[in-house]
Amino acid sequence: xxxxxxxxxxxxxxxxxxxxxxxxxxxxxxxxxxxxxxxxxxxxxxxxxxxxxxxxxxxxxxxxxxxxxxxxxxxxxxxxxxxxxxxxxxxxxxxxxxxxxxxxxxxxxxxxxxxxxxxxxxxxxxxxxxxxxxxxxxxxxxxxxxxxxxxxxxxxxxxxxxxxxxxxxxxxxxxxxxxxxxxxxxxxxxxxxxxxxxxxxxxxxxxxxxxxxxxxxxxxxxxxxxxxxxxxxxxxxxxxxxxxxxxxxxxxxxxxxxxxxxxxxxxxxxxxxxxxxxxxxxxxxxxxxxxxxxxxxxxxxxxxxxxxxxxxxxxxxxxxxxxxxxxxxxxxxxxxxxxxxxxxxxxxxxxxxxxxxxxxxxxxxxx
Amino acid sequence: xxxxxxxxxxxxxxxxxxxxxxxxxxxxxxxxxxxxxxxxxxxxxxxxxxxxxxxxxxxxxxxxxxxxxxxxxxxxxxxxxxxxxxxxxxxxxxxxxxxxxxxxxxxxxxxxxxxxxxxxxxxxxxxxxxxxxxxxxxxxxxxxxxxxxxxxxxxxxxxxxxxxxxxxxxxxxxxxxxxxxxxxxxxxxxxxxxxxxxxxxxxxxxxxxxxxxxxxxxxxxxxxxxxxxxxxxxxxxxxxxxxxxxxxxxxxxxxxxxxxxxxxxxxxxxxxxxxxxxxxxxxxxxxxxxxxxxxxxxxxxxxxxxxxxxxxxxxxxxxxxxxxxxxxxxxxxxxxxxxxxxxxxxxxxxxxxxxxxxxxxxxxxxx
Numbered sequence: 001x002x003x004x005x006x007x008x009x010x011x012x013x014x015x016x017x018x019x020x021x022x023x024x025x026x027x028x029x030x031x032x033x034x035x036x037x038x039x040x041x042x043x044x045x046x047x048x049x050x051x052x053x054x055x056x057x058x059x060x061x062x063x064x065x066x067x068x069x070x071x072x073x074x075x076x077x078x079x080x081x082x083x084x085x086x087x088x089x090x091x092x093x094x095x096x097x098x099x100x101x102x103x104x105x106x107x108x109x110x111x112x113x114x115x116x117x118x119x120x121x122x123x124x125x126x127x128x129x130x131x132x133x134x135x136x137x138x139x140x141x142x143x144x145x146x147x148x149x150x151x152x153x154x155x156x157x158x159x160x161x162x163x164x165x166x167x168x169x170x171x172x173x174x175x176x177x178x179x180x181x182x183x184x185x186x187x188x189x190x191x192x193x194x195x196x197x198x199x200x201x202x203x204x205x206x207x208x209x210x211x212x213x214x215x216x217x218x219x220x221x222x223x224x225x226x227x228x229x230x231x232x233x234x235x236x237x238x239x240x241x242x243x244x245x246x247x248x249x250x251x252x253x254x255x256x257x258x259x260x261x262x263x264x265x266x267x268x269x270x271x272x273x274x275x276x277x278x279x280x281x282x283x284x285x286x287x288x289x290x291x292x293x294x295x296x297x298x299x300x301x302x303x304x305x306x307x308x309x310x311x312x313x314x315x316x317x318x319x320x321x322x323x324x325x326x327x328x329x330x331x332x333x334x335x336x337x338x339x340x341x342x343x344x345x346x347x348x349x350x351x352x353x354x355x356x357x358x359x360x361x362x363x364x365x366x367x
Numbered sequence: 368x369x370x371x372x373x374x375x376x377x378x379x380x381x382x383x384x385x386x387x388x389x390x391x392x393x394x395x396x397x398x399x400x401x402x403x404x405x406x407x408x409x410x411x412x413x414x415x416x417x418x419x420x421x422x423x424x425x426x427x428x429x430x431x432x433x434x435x436x437x438x439x440x441x442x443x444x445x446x447x448x449x450x451x452x453x454x455x456x457x458x459x460x461x462x463x464x465x466x467x468x469x470x471x472x473x474x475x476x477x478x479x480x481x482x483x484x485x486x487x488x489x490x491x492x493x494x495x496x497x498x499x500x501x502x503x504x505x506x507x508x509x510x511x512x513x514x515x516x517x518x519x520x521x522x523x524x525x526x527x528x529x530x531x532x533x534x535x536x537x538x539x540x541x542x543x544x545x546x547x548x549x550x551x552x553x554x555x556x557x558x559x560x561x562x563x564x565x566x567x568x569x570x571x572x573x574x575x576x577x578x579x580x581x582x583x584x585x586x587x588x589x590x591x592x593x594x595x596x597x598x599x600x601x602x603x604x605x606x607x608x609x610x611x612x613x614x615x616x617x618x619x620x621x622x623x624x625x626x627x628x629x630x631x632x633x634x635x636x637x638x639x640x641x642x643x644x645x646x647x648x649x650x651x652x653x654x655x656x657x658x659x660x661x662x663x664x665x666x667x668x669x670x671x672x673x674x675x676x677x678x679x680x681x682x683x684x685x686x687x688x689x690x691x692x693x694x695x696x697x698x699x700x701x702x703x704x705x706x707x708x709x710x711x712x713x714x715x716x717x718x719x720x721x722x723x724x725x726x727x728x729x730x731x732x733x734x
Contacts, residue, residue, distance in 0.1 A: 099467065100467055166547075168540075168542045168551070170538070173537075174534060176534065176535055190554070191554050
């Protein structure tokens with residue numbers, strides 16, 4: 001799946017505001033708050049010791065055997081906004097898998113385009129002078145490591161590492177399943193205080209070209225730019241977002257209740273919305289990201305892998321699960337998942353059932 | 368501290384029974400049941416693909432820069448007797464730290480001489496043709512990784528790895544404290560089902576010579592041999608044990624209650640003994656190993672780091688915490704801890720206080 005948007009070729013300070021907004025919208029409430037990442041990359045690009053922009057390349061630009069790794073942060077977003085990284089976590093993790101494997105990484109790819117993890121690879125790229133791919137492994141954000149297309153489509157868990165702000169590094173080698181890596185690394189991230197930087201796996205160019213979701217850095221850039229333009233021109237930002245990502249306006253209302261708990265390394269909970277002019281309600285459950293939205297009569301309106309995006313009704317700015325609060329006026333959008341997330345193999349990992357719901361996935365695109 | 372016992376130069380099948388008994392006694396209830404380790408090493412030594420004995424060397428035999436690592440198993444002993452290893456766990460962990468560091472290990476050392484972890488290095492030695500040092504890091508068994516003399520006396524946590532029976536390997540690099548390694552690796556061992564094989568840290572010959580507890584493989588061999596001889600000659604095995612290790616006979620009684628739970632990767636609990644001929648009672652608390660023994664009036668009779676050893680009253684065979692059951696007739700011995708465990712630095716890590724007791728350590732040797 002390749003989105004039809006103008007190609008982003010470099011990221012400089014000028015693109016950061018748009019990228020943050022676009023990443024926040026596709027973060028479906030999670031993926032970590034883009035603001036923290038935006039400040040990190042801005043600091044680097046403005047620092048004379050680092051380049052003032054990062055190169056973005058297409059998967060096709062890679063040689064077939066080129067080595068690619070994804071880097072990012074893992075943990076509960078509610079913790080990520082308070083326990084700030086020291087900025088070296090992901091680089092240390094990357095260096096660990098290079099050291100362990102004896103291979104040198106030639107390009108970085110975001111594991112997920114939603115939330116801060118679209119920005120973190122740009123930071124590591126600025127520190128290492130590596131290019132970042134205009135692609136990712138989720139086309140959105142998901143809470144668990146096995147949920148990216150690399151693992152869904154069978155890439156071995158050959159090398160992985162996580163690191164904390166103290167410089168501690170934990171590496172994983174030849175893990176039998178991606179779900180087991182998730183289990184191991186989640187416990188470790190909890191032990192590290194609820195947030196850690198990661199790097200994994202080591203893939204080659206051919207695999208990434210075939211199984212990544214492409215042009216997604218370009219997509220969040222265009223998405224953010226259009227929202228900013230709508231804000232300044234007085235157009236309806238919600239309509240603009242729907243146009244760019246093929247989304248549907250599902251509900252507009254006021255947040256009347258938020259239940260939130262940190263559990264086993266995740267921010268889990270429920271948010272309830274009431275219609276502004278009628279008795280309709282919408283209930284959305286989340287595990288870092290929004291998973292299922294139900295109407296008053298319990299009918300499922302949208303579920304994973306489709307995207308449930310909450311934005312400010314007036315500005316189109318994304319609202320993350322950690323920022324949900326009583327009284328906010330929000331618009332809920334549904335966005336069809338990229339095709340690589342709706343195959344049988346993908347639904348076994350990112351459909352409603354693996355998240356614990358006894359719901360059959362009914363694609364939003366067919367509604 | 369060097370024990371005055373005949374030197375063990377090689378371990379063949381002939382030594383295994385004695386080693387198992389000696390290791391069980393110094394295991395102070397934990398360290399993993401020696402029986403599982405004995406079967407593992409016996410299988411290897413009887414296999415034509417491996418040597419029929421393992422070389423035991425003294426720390427002084429090492430060149431000062433020779434690379435040494437400890438290998439063993441971690442987890443709850445109650446799980447270790449049921450979830451059997453596949454035998455490759457420790458070797459995979461060892462290979463991981465060699466690969467990560469680029470260094471080649473030249474000798475193995477038991478992390479603890481008590482329980483199965485005195486035997487596991489012999490298994491890895493048989494598989495790799497490396498020698499095993501006649502020394503260890505505890506002179507007994509303790510439940511947590513930071514409790515060996517290597518870490519107590521300041522060795523950096525440079526490299527460590529653990530592995531499970533599926534071949535999964537988790538490596539730790541430059542961990543800031545040994546207690547943090549314990550935290551990380553304990554969670555991982557729990558995720559691995561409650562038992563994993565480990566290898567750590569990479570030390571050099573000089574450090575090991577200075578900070579290991581020496582001649583302890585020779586000690587458990589002599590201890591076991593003497594118990595076996597006492598059994599066949601009709602001498603009192605308890606008296607024999609006390610002679611070899613400088614121990615004291617504290618109590619003989621019947622087990623009248625056992626409380627045991629698996630908690631956070633450990634077997635924790637309490638065992639209560641009643642005197643055979645009088646109203647005296649003895650209560651012993653344990654976390655994998657026996658920690659504190661109290662008399663009827665709550666007076667502390669022995670506490671860590673001194674050893675509390677339970678043996679069968681008639682045969683002198685050690686009784687591990689996982690095997691405690693109502694009605695057993697047992698003798699309780701107290702054994703003074705090696706000097707390296709009773710310094711200020713050591714008591715900060717293995718004294719009663721770090722185990723959560725508000726007790727001042729009163730050395731058994733002075734009672």
